[in-house]
Amino acid sequence: DGGITQSPKYLFRKEGQNVTLSCEQNLNHDAMYWYRQDPGQGLRLIYYSQIVNDFQKGDIAEGYSVSREKKESFPLTVTSAQKNPTAFYLCASSPRQGGTDTQYFGPGTRLTVL
């Protein structure tokens, strides 16, 4: 999982602003994922992408958007429509589409709305 990077580590946003979280992987993985983690809770899926130029909504996609123009990159935009965006955001990737391949996580971005 050392091949997955996220930036920035900490991000502060004013209400009404859009912000973009970066996720890059050099593992040649096909699938990439974005999760949100709130204190004391598990991971909830925001969006996932199986291949380049394709992505699907997860369980809590409202207020978020993504793109997958390159295999290595899967940026997440937190829009002003997201009512409670303060959370820890984790990106993950896995080698192949579907199946039973393990997901490997990036170090996370902690977003705080001021």
Add this chain to the structure above:
Amino acid sequence: GENVEQHPSTLSVQEGDSAVIKCTYSDSASNYFPWYKQELGKRPQLIIDIRSNVGEKKDQRIAVTLNKTAKHFSLHITETQPEDSAVYFCAARDRNTGGFKTIFGAGTRLFVKA
């Protein structure tokens, strides 16, 4: 879709004792069950996984058991050490979306007292 429940939410054990964390899942078609360990402020890291074609898997002090009939799986940590203190998440792979969605439990915070 898949639903994963995890118990207990908090577990405190004495160093050297065993710890057991239990999870249940709802979708009998799920066939992959990873366990992740997350230290404070860090990324989740895979510690062990099991596929539905086996009932038990062991890796040193860690073991996982799977009961497909009852749809539950458990993590067993023997001879616990203070460095085992962390949050542990179970997960199940949701086959309804072609295997792309991993559904996580809410987590168990394990405290190992020296």
